[in-house]
Amino acid sequence: MKRSYSLIAGVVVLAAAVSFAQKPKTIKPGWNLFSQAQDVQLGKEAAGEIEKQVAVVNNAQLVDYVNRIGKKLVAQPEAGQYPYTFKVVYDKSINAFALPGGPSYVHTGLILAADNEAQIAGVLAHEVSHVALRHGTSQVTKAQAIQLLAGLGGAMAGGGLLGQLAQVGAGLGANSLLLKFSRSAESDADLLGARMMAKAGYDPVEMAKFFEKLEAQEQSSGRSIPQFLSDHPNPGNRVKAVSAEVKLMPAREYTKGDTADLGRMKTTINGLPVPPKANTNFRADSGGVTARPNAQLKQYSAKGLGFKYPSNWEVFSNQQSSEITVASRDGIAETNGNAEIAYGAIIGLAQTKSQVNIENDTKAFLDRMLQQNKNMKASGEATKRFSVNGANALLNVFFGPSAFQGQREVDAVVTVAHPQGLLYMILIAPEGEYPKAQPVFDQMIQSLQF
Numbered sequence: 001m002k003r004s005y006s007l008i009a010g011v012v013v014l015a016a017a018v019s020f021a022q023k024p025k026t027i028k029p030g031w032n033l034f035s036q037a038q039d040v041q042l043g044k045e046a047a048g049e050i051e052k053q054v055a056v057v058n059n060a061q062l063v064d065y066v067n068r069i070g071k072k073l074v075a076q077p078e079a080g081q082y083p084y085t086f087k088v089v090y091d092k093s094i095n096a097f098a099l100p101g102g103p104s105y106v107h108t109g110l111i112l113a114a115d116n117e118a119q120i121a122g123v124l125a126h127e128v129s130h131v132a133l134r135h136g137t138s139q140v141t142k143a144q145a146i147q148l149l150a151g152l153g154g155a156m157a158g159g160g161l162l163g164q165l166a167q168v169g170a171g172l173g174a175n176s177l178l179l180k181f182s183r184s185a186e187s188d189a190d191l192l193g194a195r196m197m198a199k200a201g202y203d204p205v206e207m208a209k210f211f212e213k214l215e216a217q218e219q220s221s222g223r224s225i226p227q228f229l230s231d232h233p234n235p236g237n238r239v240k241a242v243s244a245e246v247k248l249m250p251a252r253e254y255t256k257g258d259t260a261d262l263g264r265m266k267t268t269i270n271g272l273p274v275p276p277k278a279n280t281n282f283r284a285d286s287g288g289v290t291a292r293p294n295a296q297l298k299q300y301s302a303k304g305l306g307f308k309y310p311s312n313w314e315v316f317s318n319q320q321s322s323e324i325t326v327a328s329r330d331g332i333a334e335t336n337g338n339a340e341i342a343y344g345a346i347i348g349l350a351q352t353k354s355q356v357n358i359e360n361d362t363k364a365f366l367d368r369m370l371q372q373n374k375n376m377k378a379s380g381e382a383t384k385r386f387s388v389n390g391a392n393a394l395l396n397v398f399f400g401p402s403a404f405q406g407q408r409e410v411d412a413v414v415t416v417a418h419p420q421g422l423l424y425m426i427l428i429a430p431e432g433e434y435p436k437a438q439p440v441f442d443q444m445i446q447s448l449q450f
């Protein structure tokens with residue numbers, strides 16, 4: 001379901017108080033059922049999948065530039081012994097990502113956004129640290145230990161690790177190795193990355209400065225959070241934490257890199273032809289699994305409206321209307337400043353001319369919705385009549401194309417006769433996910449209070 005405005009996170013996350021240790025923290029990989037060789041194999045398979053979805057740039061100058069920075073970093077002991085590779089992806093969004101075992105990618109949008117080479121090195125050092133600390137497979141281990149114990153034993157036998165894991169119910173899309181990391185993983189990647197940068201001669205503080213710059217951009221533009229910060233949430237005052245880490249290192253001269261060099265790279269990027277099939281939101285291809293609602297619910301209450309929503313979802317307010325959206329960030333695709341809710345809920349109050357007539361006002365509301373979303377169609381299911389909070393309510397179900405590629409979307413539209421107008425709650429999920437989401441959606445509907 002398309003929304004022609006950007007969303008602003010309505011919930012402000014307060015940075016946790018950070019205490020600074022006086023000696024360097026020992027940073028180690030977490031619990032992991034995969035072997036290091038399996039990390040490498042998984043990363044290779046996932047890279048093959050992902051490179052079908054993104055536009056890898058072959059411009060020699062750019063490839064050399066990024067590789068020169070990457071090689072300086074992975075020559076440091078912090079990077080461990082993985083077969084690292086560095087590629088440039090044509091994508092306007094400010095992002096970079098790395099897969100288990102070493103395949104690393106930087107978006108053209110990130111190079112354009114960097115003030116200096118040290119900032120690009122900072123992002124790469126942070127990504128390389130996630131690889132060295134094996135955060136991707138450690139996170140999968142924690143989430144799917146039981147299935148993995150059943151599946152990993154024979155998984156090296158051929159047929160692909162991704163495929164074999166799918167067979168034991170540990171279905172890992174290539175993109176699910178790019179999950180959002182925890183704050184402790186972020187803080188470890190910042191610190192290990194800072195050490196790696198310093199040894200390679202780059203000013204480590206530039207890494208934290210770049211992240212803070214992205215945050216400032218988000219706040220000043222009112223645009224939603226850059227993908228990089230969504231995948232790599234701020235563990236709490238990054239500049240301070242990295243600066244404290246630098247103080248523990250032996251004093252040395254740092255470089256921010258060659259300014260003219262970076263300028264030439266930016267000119268090259270701006271002159272690149274737009275690839276025919278650049279998919280700027282390939283992450284939306286996880287099929288929605290990472291956006292699935294938790295059964296544990298939280299309470300929302302404001303302006304005389306209350307309802308419960310999944311604890312892993314966030315509340316977003318819309319700039320140009322009183323609507324609110326509740327979703328996981330992974331459930332929202334953004335293109336050209338438009339938000340497309342692929343997995344989530346939209347709640348609002350539509351004005352009516354006089355006292356609500358649930359049948360007529362719902363019909364008018366649905367007509368408007370279908371006009372704004374031309375590809376949506378009625379499901380053919382009969383309208384369901386029930387009551388919510390003692391008021392008459394209707395449920396109408398629609399189908400449309402999902403932002404998760406190749407899937408159909410279910411839009412369940414609940415309308416309720418509210419004293420001030422037509423209260424609506426639109427529950428959206430890709431069709432394959434809908435049965436899993438429905439029990440939570442039902443609870444959300446029944447929790448409406450006004």
Ligand SMILES: [Zn+2]
Binds near residue numbers: 189
């Ligand atoms: Zn990170």
